Ligand SMILES: NC(=O)C1=CN([C@@H]2O[C@H](COP(=O)(O)OP(=O)(O)OC[C@H]3O[C@@H](n4cnc5c(N)ncnc54)[C@H](OP(=O)(O)O)[C@@H]3O)[C@@H](O)[C@H]2O)[C@@H](O)CC1
Ligand SMILES: Nc1ncnc2c1ncn2[C@@H]1O[C@H](COP(=O)(O)OP(=O)(O)O)[C@@H](O)[C@H]1O
């Protein structure tokens with residue numbers, strides 16, 4: 001799904017009107033009907049106070065108000081007084097004539113228990129709202145509030161520091177807006193409302209969901225040689241847990257063989273993994289001479305001087321692609337950015353990224369820097385967090401839709417590294433392996449949270465539920481394909 005900016009949204013809107021031979025009013029009517037369904041499904045016994053602005057966002061609110069009233073649902077509609085209204089807004093004002101519409105005062109008389117529907121402004125806002133809005137927004141804060149398309153006052157594609165509505169759920173049309181992914185904005189929940197807009201090409205900024213379409217189907221005749229070999233290099237004295245988690249994740253990642261190279265103090269790892277230990281006890285000193293198709297380096301390596309030397313040495317001798325660089329490898333490379341190999345996959349969390357590109361004042365600035373770095377160095381950057389962003393060297397950006405805050409526990413990132421390495425080792429092209437691994441990791445986290453709860457789950461539980469996540473993806477793959485190949489495995493899943 002493309003993530004569109006406001007210019008692209010307008011173009012999509014116009015294109016749809018032309019191709020479908022409809023009026024923009026019809027689109028607003030469609031939007032309101034879909035909103036009605038979503039809102040009454042979520043709040044079947046609610047009564048509503050709708051705050052409408054002068055543009056088409058306000059028009060959506062007016063149309064929704066009419067539909068709620070026609071269904072006999074208690075609804076008050078307030079309209080902001082304005083010297084100018086959009087055409088469709090005016091048409092909807094007329095259609096509401098038989099019902100009373102109140103003037104939106106600075107502090108309107110809202111029913112005490114109603115659910116607020118915010119239809120003041122959508123993506124058409126040119127600049128942030130003035131502080132005169134603060135009083136109203138504070139008045140509705142603390143009440144259940146649903147925003148139409150965007151919380152009013154929030155700018156769709158940039159950082160907003162001026163007042164905006166704090167909504168519990170944002171019902172957004174067609175696609176999520178970039179502003180929803182910035183933690184600064186605190187958008188806790190959004191639901192995408194499909195209003196049948198036409199697709200205008202494949203954008204370079206996409207929301208990841210249909211990753212099952214990327215799955216390969218291994219042959220019945222596959223053997224451990226054909227399923228690929230993954231090598232994980234990492235660990236140091238006092239930091240051996242990370243390599244343990246990464247190894248277990250790689251063992252659940254579908255590749256044929258998982259090899260590990262660590263210092264002498266590397267603990268016992270699952271017996272399926274082939275472990276080699278360095279002559280040095282505390283940190284890796286030597287360059288491993290292990291044959292493997294895909295390598296991940298950095299997991300719990302530490303920042304000792306010798307460890308740093310070893311890493312830089314590895315980079316000069318290891319086959320460069322596919323190469324996953326995580327954790328301490330990133331911290332070491334932050335000091336030697338010229339040594340970041342072209343084609344490498346870097347998996348920083350925001351702080352690790354900051355060490356490489358410098359600190360940023362906002363997520364938007366950080367995303368811009370990540371995009372530039374990926375293009376300049378010809379590398380892949382997986383910037384982890386809620387809605388992990390994957391930056392490609394060609395400028396493409398994918399935003400992950402799976403995962404939850406239950407995964408915000410130490411070790412979750414190590415599991416991602418192990419999983420990605422195993423997927424890459426199987427021969428998936430990088431363009432497919434990264435979205436597949438990132439989404440799958442989040443999906444396993446979602447199943448863990450559903451089963452165990454967000455609070456109690458820990459990173460290891462992502463591993464426990466990886467098998468369920470794989471099965472769910474495989475099932476989706478065979479149910480969405482028009483002519484599914486019916487291998488024994490697929491028949492069993494269906
Ligand atoms: N394609 C889709 O996805 C569909 C979108 N739809 C809906 O349309 C919405 C977009 O509608 P929109 O373009 O009319 O803009 P909207 O957000 O209502 O605001 C415009 C009004 O705000 C005013 N204004 C601007 N800046 C201001 C400021 N700083 N301070 C104060 N005022 C300011 C501006 O004034 P003007 O710039 O004209 O002077 C104008 O009056 C979208 O979010 C969705 O809800 C659906 O109906 C169906 C399909
Ligand atoms: N709030 C969240 N929502 C979704 N995923 C999250 C959230 N917090 C963390 N994660 C995921 O958990 C992982 C954390 O990685 P990282 O910060 O490297 O942890 P660690 O270094 O402890 O392994 C990332 O994959 C990230 O996307």
Ligand SMILES: [K+]
Nearest residue numbers: 118121150152
């Ligand atoms: K709104």
